[in-house]
Amino acid sequence: MFHLQADAKNIQFEYIARSSIPSVVIADEKHLRQILINLLSNAVKFTQEGKISLSVSYRNQVAVFTISDTGTGIAQADAERIFEPFERIRTSSQSQIQGTGLGLTISKLLTEIMGGEIVLTSELGVGSTFRLALMLPRVFEPNIRLQRIARIESYIGGTKTIMVVDDDAYHRGLISEILTPLGFIVLELPDGSACCNYEDLDKIDLFLLDISMPGMSGLLLVETLRKKGISVPVIMVSADAYETPNEATPEDNEIPLYDEYITKPVRDSILLDKLANALSLTWCYDVDTKKEVPQNVARITTDINNETPFEGVTEDDYRELISLAEIGFIDGINKVLLRLERAGEAERFIAIIRSYLVSYQFEKIIDVSKKGLLS
Known part of the structure; x- marks a missing residue:
């Protein structure tokens, strides 16, 4: 996709894997794709000659994507403003180039939603580098079997x-x-x-x-x-x-x-859950767009709608689980559950969270923890 766009402008495009990259990680595929598309589109738009590079490295469950270009660049003093809605940093050489609109703004917000960080370094007349760091836990393939789940397409x-x-x-x-x-x-x-x-x-x-x-x-x-x-x-x-x-x-x-x-x-x-409930929507799914998730997942048998407060779980426990689930940190969640298990008073809560954890349903873990916090 971006090779073709770069070739059309006679710009070199290169991809570099700076370390061993896992075959499967846990990530919000839609958001990650959107962030990378926005950053690479921006690089192609503002680069008239030279090259664009995308490098990826992975260490300790953290993936780092680095997008560099030899475009017009911006002054360092303007680096933060470039993420503001509809911000346009203009120089004489950029006067005929369409602005970034909400692209970089959305990229920064999506990065924050995923618990990551995006940083821009740039030099006017030299080029720009965006560094995107996200915690993307590795999935060890021998331990999973895969099934297909369709994605919402319309209603x-x-x-x-x-x-x-x-x-x-x-x-x-x-x-x-x-x-x-x-x-x-x-x-x-x-x-x-x-x-x-x-x-x-x-x-x-x-x-x-x-x-x-x-x-x-x-x-x-x-x-x-x-x-x-x-x-x-x-x-x-x-x-x-x-x-x-x-x-x-x-x-x-x-x-x-x-x-x-x-x-x-x-x-x-x-x-989407709230909209479906409020508007009585029936979703249509794209059966050709598939997402891989573990198949051998235990069904949830515990009644999570039970209004009885969870025993043996403190406010700090709930808040810690919410923070860990927001970034998909499986090892951290397991450590909290192990700590609660040793205390011996939170069996019902542990069963619910583990039933969600084995299928990577982090949103459900967040929902249950918030309900417990407010009960």
Whole structure:
């Protein structure tokens, strides 16, 4: 793909594996692909001569991707600004080149969601280097058998329109990147005032509202929408993983203020689960796009919907598991479970987490840990 683009501009493109690379790792394939495409596209766009290189190294479960180019480069003082939404750093030689828009912004946010780091070093007139570091645990192939699971491609029924109201362009752009390819129409607005003044509110199928916005908060906005007679589902979004929005209990026959609640940074699987629930969606799957996961996975037999609080698990344990699951650190999670097992009081919780861990369902581990933290 990028070899062809580079060849078309008479630019050299090289790939370098700087160490032994595992055949199979645990990763968010969609997000990792998007980050690398954005970074390599940016390199091709801003390089007019010379070369572009992609090097990969792997050590201690950390993969490092380095994308270097001999493009126009930018001043070091502008390096951080390049990740800001719609930021364009211009020089006389770049005046005819389209800006980066949200590409680098989304790449940085996706990297943070995956628990990694992206760093830019650049010199004006010399070129740029992006270094992407991610924890990608190795999967030892002799211990797994593989089955195929299809990926969500679209949904059944008419086109749904989603309005995202958030003063953070990073997250508006991220949600749009997730939903638009699935067939949703995504409308992005920066604040509550813009939402209230939108003429076709009755054509919106679902609202995603940030709780904390300058001026009109998300909760005040949803109250205003309900007073306007808007009865469609509302999902509240918060940057605080341990915050629950306050809501008055609705009277009989009164529409609830909001239907679902999610935290930033928004994760694909959680967002899609909430949308399917709120809009009663039936997903269509791309049977030709396959993902490999272990087949010999124990079925979950423990009732995770049981509201009884888990015994023998502290707040620190929950928080540690959430942090470890967010970066897919299997060894770390196993150490926490071993510690709890030795204490001898958390059998139910350990069984649930292990049933998810063997199938690499880190989102489920996060969900269960958050429920335990709030119970």
